[in-house]
Amino acid sequence: MTLDARLVVTRPAFTLDLALRVAPGEVVALLGPNGAGKTTALRALAGLTAMSGGQITLRGRPLHTLPAESRPIGMVFQDYLLFPHLTVLDNVAFGPRCQGVSKAESRRAAAELLERVGLADRAAAKPRQLSGGQAQRVALARALAVRPELLLLDEPLAALDAHTRLEIRSRLRRHLADFDGATVLVTHDPLDAMVLADRLVVIERGAVVQQGPPAEVARRPRTDYVARLVGLNLYRGVADGARVQVGELRLHTSEHLEGTAFVAFPPAAVALYRTRPDGSPRNLWEARIDGIERHGDNVRVHLDGPITVFADITPAALADLDLTPGQRIWASVKATETHAYPA
């Protein structure tokens, strides 16, 4: 049930061009900022948005020539779109009914799926009587009821509050692990993507900018967007041995590289000094404080200078250093805390 697709959708001022391969049982997350084309890609796979080019094959058979209702897919929409006039049971039985299964048999199958998502007792309820988490599980059951070969999830957790999200995310992970077809899920939340997906495909402005296993993407971001998502400072420069020239600044790294390279380091690795420190750590530069904000339990300091840097320090350090925006300051990062990799 391998999915092999090249999706091309051309709109005025926007072009999506995306190659996608998903193995049976694999969960691929399309991750990207708003307007990157994630949902367009998903709708193209479903047949809800017409493609201007490319093709989709699933298990070797062409999919792009079929209308949405003939594709062997199941789709979970962002706000679920449960039919308001049908009961939960009939919502889940809707798909099998459309496939020509008898009423009794589809209801039996629906009841079984509701049992599996833990909602057997809500079968007679109408969608508006459900909580957000319950509606999400019904939407998943409804999509699985058609026995899809390709499961499509559009921001499946976006409509949930933080607490429900945590629980539903781990439930969804178990269900996705049980599903033996290909799964493509769209999200802008890196945590959802990391937890749910076997592989991330990062899309920006309609094109793939990076893909790989979540851990790999998190460790070696290749765009500013990905770096921000995973919370790293990221720079592109030219490497010469254990040094990478980034603009005017030469950063010393622990890896030896040649040619264009990325350097990444976490905001917590940046040390700040009011005056030029003695002993001169090798990566030292003078910067201007651009802004200061809370960041979890810590304080995030935005620095301007030869490179733009986020530095995380403790509130105590903030008080000690007596930092104010606009102030000039010294910043340093140890070579061992940086990570350099080829661009």
Place this chain on the structure above:
Amino acid sequence: MSAPVQERPGPARPRREVSARLPWMLVVPALAGLAFLVLPLAGLLVRAPWSTLPQRLAEPHVLEALRLSLVTATVATAACLLLGVPLAWLLARVEFPGRRVVRALVTVPLVLPPVVGGVALLLVLGRRGLAGQWLEASFGITLPFTTAGVIIAEAFVAMPFLVISVEGALRGADQRFEEAAATLGASRWTVFRRVTLPMVMPGVVAGAVLCWARALGEFGATITFAGNFPGTTRTMPLAVYLALETDPEAAIVLSLVLLAVSVIILASLRDRWVSAP
């Protein structure tokens, strides 16, 4: 006289709490307009022969006209539903060239004088009409001056009410539910039957009731196309008109019946159509 008096300084409020005197240039015409709408109906109630009302209502020609009106209006509404709902769906859901022109054509009977509609129907479906000739020659069917003709005249005049109401409901319905149904394997017909129609049902019901009320009151097209024969084409409005010349009290009784039916319809629709937002 409109000098604003501010009771206390402060941020501007959206509404003045101390209202100035109402301007008579608006209030007087408003009250006159209200009287103009209500007084004739009140007059109908005042002049009604209440003491003899039960006997008059039970008179055969009254019952006959009432029965004919109810039957034809109901059949006309059913025909409008059968043809009008798909037409509304086509206008709301399918992109085709000339859609705006078609939508404009659908609303023509709304503004067309019904008599003109009746003449037009005669020209097409009359015994010498374009389609009427063929209908008579091939099937021996003649429509003018028959009960079927009444139904056709009523449907012609009333269908736009249904189409406009249902199309509005279709446009207001969230089409993503239809997409969800498609991803579950539903054909367009199944989507319409199991998702679209149930979701716009309130609009269909409201449209059908309006359509039925319009058909019930139809006069001009009916008398032109179907004539005025007791028992076959003389509906309530025609009976009222005829009675006014011979027996004014009977006209009042018949009018009261139609008024009662209208009020009942208005009351049943008040939540959806009549009440202000």
